[in-house]
Amino acid sequence: MSFKEKIWRATIGRLLARMNSAIEQRHIRESFVRLTIKSAGRETLMYYENGRAAAIGCDFAAGCKNLDLLIYKEPPLKWRDTGELLTPEESEKVYSKLADYLASKNLRWAYSETIQRTA
16 A cells, blocks of 8 residues: 555545544434434444443344344443443343334344244
């Protein structure tokens, strides 16, 4: 890779990092007004509430023809700002709100532990 390409990639990388940071801050600000759930890539949904965020593991291409989304309850949910684990009550609230959100979007989903794996 030439020196010019290295400079170009570094510049683009910094620009994209700033954009992602600005988007994340906007979602956190919005969460003070209303609960927000956003996609953060193919394998993560972000749950925003009261200025805090938690990442929910999922798979949009689960390989099951009757599902649109597979949700993983492991590992336990953590608040991104402090790294604290959510209490069982908070976790259940998050999963309940997520279920309501997915139902409103007419997505077929299931928890990973309810799916029979065939090897």
